[in-house]
Amino acid sequence: MFDSTPERETENATPLPSEVADDVLQDAYSNAVISAAERAGPAVVRVEVLKAQKGGPSRPAGVGSGVVISPDGLVLTNSHVVHGASDFRLTDAEGRAMEARVLGEDPDTDLALLRAGSARNLAIAPIGDSKSLKRGQLVVAIGNPLGFESTVTAGVVSALGRSLRAGNGRLIEDVIQTDAALNPGNSGGPLVNARGAVVGINTAIIRGAQGICFAVASNTAQFVLGELIQHGRVRRGFIGIAAQTAAVSRGHARLAGIDNTTGAMITALEPAGPASTAGLMTYDIIVRADGEAVTGVDDLIRLLSHERIDRAVTVEALRRGQLKSFDVRPNERPMPKAA
Known part of the structure; x- marks a missing residue:
């Protein structure tokens, strides 16, 4: 058993x-x-x-x-x-x-x-x-x-x-x-x-x-x-503009030799600010800064770092479909006013 x-x-x-x-x-x-x-x-x-x-x-x-x-x-x-x-x-x-x-x-x-x-x-x-x-x-x-x-x-x-x-x-x-x-x-x-x-x-x-x-x-x-x-x-750079992300037409991008489908369109300029002094105008669409693509406002803010304060920055923008280049010298961004 x-x-x-x-x-x-x-x-x-x-x-x-x-x-x-x-x-x-x-x-x-x-x-x-x-x-x-x-x-x-x-x-x-x-x-x-x-x-x-x-x-x-x-x-x-x-x-x-x-x-x-x-x-x-x-x-x-x-x-x-x-x-x-x-x-x-x-x-x-x-x-x-x-x-x-x-x-x-x-x-x-x-x-x-x-x-x-x-x-x-x-x-x-x-x-x-x-x-x-x-x-x-x-x-x-x-x-x-x-x-x-x-x-x-x-x-x-x-x-x-x-x-x-x-x-x-x-x-x-x-x-x-x-x-x-x-x-x-x-x-x-x-x-x-x-x-x-x-x-x-x-x-x-x-x-x-x-x-x-x-x-x-x-x-x-x-x-x-x-x-x-x-x-x-x-510290961050400031060029004296208000901007919004805007579309770049395929035809304008092809003529300018850029890959952008969007950019940062200037909607307002501070008088005598860095962008205005450099010759930028309202409705210009910024598409590059120092050779780096700008596809919108967020890119522009990121690129305006403290390293670029008081240093010439090459800004490329579309104006009526033509690509133009500007030397912009950012200031330090002002501190926001206390509420």
């Missing part, structure tokens, strides 16, 4: 290789998220916007997140979190509260730099290289969504090189798309890689969508950070 005991055989059965592999992968994934959160989490702060009350203490008027990038209290966050306010309170992962002030902001990239008033030797998160990111790479978002402190969510890089409209209508370039869950209050918090290095600043979600969230790339943040520390603002 044979004693058939399948239950005993099941209990003592050796796990299949695929099951072992799944367990190992799950452990590796969990450990990567845990490691990233432990490295970057202490550097994440709650950013409270304070509103003065008549005859009473200030009260919170808005909440976001930020990340400490230097031990003496430099904090990166979103411009839309702090814009228009003057008083702020930061709370770190250990519950320590400190006052803060804005050193500068750049609404064009939705980034702002704060200085903590009294804190020293704060935990920091290093800024990584967003150019090294790959689609599918693990990323972790840390912040204070809906008031829930130090919340960690994980996902992957869904896409790179996206463009996103800032609150002022300007186009933010090189934006990271991720499915790491973000909610109101995450704004300004870091998106980090598995090593805990900041590769993005969480900035936006698409309401009604699931798993479509965006972060400003860390390389953009590095540039903005340098400009804000050195100048208190981000």
Whole structure:
């Protein structure tokens, strides 16, 4: 007689290789998220916007997140979190509260730099290289969504090189798309890689969508950070025009020897501004700047970077179907007037 005991055989059965592999992968994934959160989490702060009350203490008027990038209290966050306010309170992962002030902001990239008033030797998160990111790479978002402190969510890089409209209508370039869950209050918090290095600043979600969230790339943040520390603002070129994206007819493009189907049509000129002085006129359609194609207003804004301030820029434009060239010397774009 044979004693058939399948239950005993099941209990003592050796796990299949695929099951072992799944367990190992799950452990590796969990450990990567845990490691990233432990490295970057202490550097994440709650950013409270304070509103003065008549005859009473200030009260919170808005909440976001930020990340400490230097031990003496430099904090990166979103411009839309702090814009228009003057008083702020930061709370770190250990519950320590400190006052803060804005050193500068750049609404064009939705980034702002704060200085903590009294804190020293704060935990920091290093800024990584967003150019090294790959689609599918693990990323972790840390912040204070809906008031829930130090919340960690994980996902992957869904896409790179996206463009996103800032609150002022300007186009933010090189934006990271991720499915790491973000909610109101995450704004300004870091998106980090598995090593805990900041590769993005969480900035936006698409309401009604699931798993479509965006972060400003860390390389953009590095540039903005340098400009804000050195100048208190981000310098950009200004040629004194209002423009709109307009179609270029196929016939005009063929005669001019260009590939554009659209360009930036000038709708208004500032008297004695750089464009007017160079000879540009209303209804001219700008199609190239320094040899780079201009297919609309966004391209023109992007090309008028700080490197081109006070330097001759060759602007090519269609006028009544003919391609004309102008040497324009951009000024520094004026700061927007306070509301």
